[in-house]
Amino acid sequence: MGARREDTIDDLHAGKAKYSNIFNYPTVSWADIGAIGWLVDGAAIQNQVMLTRTSYGPYSRAMVKICKEESFHQRQGYEIILHLANGTPEQKKMAQDSLNRWWWPSLMMFGPSDKNSTHSQQSLAWKIKRQGNDELRQEFIDKTVPQAEFANLTIPDPDLKWNEERGSYDFGEIDWNEFMNVIKGNGPMNKSRIDARKAAKDNGAWVREAANAYHNKKKKRAEANQSAA
Numbered sequence: 763m764g765a766r767r768e769d770t771i772d773d774l775h776a777g778k779a780k781y782s783n784i785f786n787y788p789t790v791s792w793a794d795i796g797a798i799g800w801l802v803d804g805a806a807i808q809n810q811v812m813l814t815r816t817s818y819g820p821y822s823r824a825m826v827k828i829c830k831e832e833s834f835h836q837r838q839g840y841e842i843i844l845h846l847a848n849g850t851p852e853q854k855k856m857a858q859d860s861l862n863r864w865w866w867p868s869l870m871m872f873g874p875s876d877k878n879s880t881h882s883q884q885s886l887a888w889k890i891k892r893q894g895n896d897e898l899r900q901e902f903i904d905k906t907v908p909q910a911e912f913a914n915l916t917i918p919d920p921d922l923k924w925n926e927e928r929g930s931y932d933f934g935e936i937d938w939n940e941f942m943n944v945i946k947g948n949g950p951m952n953k954s955r956i957d958a959r960k961a962a963k964d965n966g967a968w969v970r971e972a973a974n975a976y977h978n979k980k981k982k983r984a985e986a987n988q989s990a991a
């Protein structure tokens with residue numbers, strides 16, 4: 763809080779700002795647009811629905827609108843996946859392939875286990891977060907597995923199994939080395955994503971300059987009119 767927009771952007775471009783792991787994976791097929799909406803927006807919503815009850819009022823109120831928008835993305839994504847999964851063998855293969863690639867990175871979006879998360883306890887104590895990372899991840903898995911089954915797709919986790927006693931799915935080990943690596947800037951697309959952002963800023967410099975020049979010209983003209991009157 764209190765940071766200047768320009769500084770935040772500079773930090774991002776210099777590789778100093780952390781951002782979600784998920785933006786550093788490649789999108790290689792149309793099915794990815796479906797899988798991203800279904801899984802990535804789905805995981806985001808899991809967090810954001812909780813944040814509608816965060817103790818910080820402005821954030822909580824903004825989240826209500828954001829959740830409406832995001833749930834539309836999620837449904838649109840699942841709709842794409844359903845169409846592909848019920849299409850030709852090639853289309854079904856595309857859907858399965860994108861599920862295979864996006865499943866684990868989506869689970870990582872919830873962050874490390876609460877046992878290893880530095881900020882979880884403080885955020886929960888202040889009610890900034892109302893649920894821990896592990897609880898949110900488990901809820902996401904429990905609601906997403908039946909959606910995959912309905913589409914006749916296979917979750918890429920041989921250890922995934924319904925646990926009658928817990929009333930939840932048990933699941934396999936998450937590769938936290940991969941997660942840490944991506945967060946540190948060494949994921950498959952980190953460099954390319956940041957390069958694209960830098961290029962957009964450089965290539966847009968003339969637009970900002972022109973807008974400033976126009977603003978100054980208008981201001982000068984208004985001042986001249988003022989003193990003439």
Ligand SMILES: [Fe+2]
Nearest residue numbers: 803831832835
């Ligand atoms: Fe979205």
